Amino acid sequence: xxxxxxxxMLGRMGIKPDLANNGQEAIDKxxxxxEAYDLIFxxxxxxxxxxxxxxxxxxxxxxxxxxxEPFIVAMTACVMPGDREKCLASGMNAYLSKPIKKEELCxxxxxxxxxxxxxxxxxxxNHERK
Numbered sequence: 001x002x003x004x005x006x007x008x009m010l011g012r013m014g015i016k017p018d019l020a021n022n023g024q025e026a027i028d029k030x031x032x033x034x035e036a037y038d039l040i041f042x043x044x045x046x047x048x049x050x051x052x053x054x055x056x057x058x059x060x061x062x063x064x065x066x067x068x069e070p071f072i073v074a075m076t077a078c079v080m081p082g083d084r085e086k087c088l089a090s091g092m093n094a095y096l097s098k099p100i101k102k103e104e105l106c107x108x109x110x111x112x113x114x115x116x117x118x119x120x121x122x123x124x125x126n127h128e129r130k
């Protein structure tokens with residue numbers, strides 16, 4: 001249900017998501033792509049491999065291959081103390097609690113765009129120094 005909700009919300013914003021049914025499938029999709037995903041919404045509780053394990057493995061597999069890291073957003077109904085920190089420690093960049101609210105989703109997308117702009121600016125500066 002949550003996958004359908006986020007897919008529809010993103011679709012209304014002109015973003016077409018590529019869906020995975022479990023953590024291992026998410027890892028496999030990331031490894032199979034020639035280019036890294038720019039943005040990943042990762043459910044924390046998934047079958048086969050959870051989102052924390054999947055994020056850690058994606059970070060390891062993408063690092064050094066493409067030279068870019070996707071911006072990974074935790075999506076979870078877990079809002080206990082320490083849950084956010086566990087997500088960030090696994091390599092996630094942001095945290096979105098369920099049920100997903102449009103305002104929070106937009107805020108996450110703005111954060112991702114800001115991070116992407118900062119990275120592009122940094123890469124341009126490094127290129128100009130060479």
